Amino acid sequence: MTILRDSSTSLYQQIAQQLLEEIHRGDFEPSGKLPSEAEIGERFAVSRVTVRLAIGKLCDEGVVERKQGKGTFVAAKQLRHGLDALRSFHEALLLQGLKSTMQVIGHQLVPTPEGLRPLFPQAAKLLCVERLHYVDDEPIALGRSHLPAELAGVVWKEVEQQPIYSVLEQVTGCPVSRADMAIRAQQADKGLAGALGIKRGAALLVMERTSWFADGRCCDRTTFYIKPERYSFVISGVFKAGI
Structure with a gap:
């Protein structure tokens, strides 16, 4: 397309408009830059x-996004996490056809935190595992899991790409049967900001997941700190007459 200098547009x-058409054709894939x-x-x-005016128009419309020091990219696809099925954070990303990977950044036995003692009443220590979740090589979430010490x-480097649920079942022989989730918001502290490549104080979505074996034992408390x-998060509901 040749731009018309005597046009009313x-x-x-x-x-x-020309850049938009090229974006829709996929001309800037796979990097999106x-x-x-x-x-x-x-x-x-x-x-x-x-x-800059043209790029600004596309930014305002949510078509592209500027990344400081990196350039302008086609705006990323919105990621969705369904709350009406039991699946891991990683699996929820894979089901959307995304290039999702994980990196273990720390694991150690720690004294059972006071707030988790009601969940793990017999455990003097828990295993704390931290993993970064990536989509298209960009960190989008940090997961901090407290797990039974038998893990x-x-x-962890050998099971880096496996969901926590899968590792739990492999080690214990017991599948996870249910999970409770709570969602809130908080600001990123220095550690979270550094791990996720964001500014300290930036807003984060926080998903707190507590998982259980069928016999009632708690097997996982994971907190995900997510770039919003x-x-x-989405949930499907069915209308029931009379309720």
Whole structure:
């Protein structure tokens, strides 16, 4: 498409429309990165100001997003986590056809935190495992799990891409039968900000999951700290007459 300089439609709007069509065609896949402002300006023979107006229009419409120091990218797909089925955080991402990976960043036996003693009344110690969850190589969540101490012998690098539920069943022979979840918000502290590549004090979604074996024993308390701009929780309901 050649932009029309004598058109009633402004140059920046024409450029934005052309870029939008190319995005819809998938021209910038797989990375999603658009050319630099200088490259776009040279291509259309327009000023940097005009290019910025075009990119700004696409940003305002949620089509692209600017990443500090990296450039402009096609806006990421919104991630959804259904709350009406028992599945791991990792599995919820895989079911959407996403490139989802995990990285263990720490694991150690710790004295059972006071707040978890009612859940693990016989446990003097629990295994604390921290994992970063990535989508398209971008960290989107940190999961901090407290697990039975019998998992201390697990070589976590070897099961790095397996959900906690899978590891629990392999070690104990007992599948997870149910889970309770609570969702809240909090600000990122220094540690979370560093791990997720965000500013300290930025808003995070927090999902707290407590999981149980069929015999009533608690087997997992995991807290997920999630970057909210790409993530939403959804639940399906069925209308029942008379209620």
